[in-house]
Amino acid sequence: MVMAPEETRKGPWTEQDDLQLMCFVSLFGDRRWDSIAKVSGLNRTGKSCRLRWVNYLHPGLKRGRMTPQEERLVLELHSQWGNRWSRIARRLPGRTDNEIKNYWRTHMRKKAQERKRGICRPPSSSSSNSLSPTSQDSTSVVTNSLAESHLMMEGSLHENGVNINSTTDGDLDLEEVAKGYYSMDEIWKDIDQLMEEDVSSGSGGQVYDEGDNQQGRKEEEDGMCSSSFSLCPQTPLMASPPSWNYCSDSLWRMDDQENIKIWLPIINDHFVSKY
């Protein structure tokens, strides 16, 4: 049979996509994005998956407006490092380079406009950097809280990587994987193999219809991802980022064990049990 050539999907992510990606990242870690992209059946590029994870799904992400401390830190660090967004982002736990970049862009645009309108006061003589917060309204905040913000940052700096090793009752002991009993490389190799097999048998690489992920998706006896995800719990799916934020947050943070309980059997069935 001839499979229609699948075009890599682009554009907005659906809730289903997100869940799917989270599931696979939780199992395989946030590396090997191309493989994750393939294995997950998302039909997106690895880059796209990575971006989605880093900028949106990562459990440690903060949401909402920047605090004055953060704003100040961004200003400070930008004056030091320029547009090294990812570097700056590392100093602001929970904020992504994209977020900071966007913030800065907006911020600078506003500034430029103010300047244009002559609202901005001339820069103080002490500053050689036109971008530095010399004449800004937030100056007071800016000047007194460096130590404070650094302290805050330190507090939350421990990386919020995906903790998948605390499962106690999943069939797969991810801890073992982590310990190296099963190397991820081995697993990936096998997955790659599986994917090839699935493709050649015509059952793999299936992608849900956009817009109708649930219905009409018939269980394929062997389709790991497809069938797996039809088994996925009907999580109170989120209609908007804020609610999703809550969900993803809770999915990850509140109870990894629950999360693992939910997802693990699914993956186990198909390819993990063999390890």
Place this chain on the structure above:
DNA sequence: AAGAACACCAACCGCCGTTAC
């Protein structure tokens, strides 16, 4: 109330460095 302007954010693109083969 409607349209324009603005602000915010998600996502893509292209380049570059690193790694594996």
Place this chain on the structure above:
DNA sequence: GGTAACGGCGGTTGGTGTTCT
């Protein structure tokens, strides 16, 4: 050592929601 694949980064764009006129 050469090359391809991958991942990360910064720049940019486009969509959507909000505020202003």
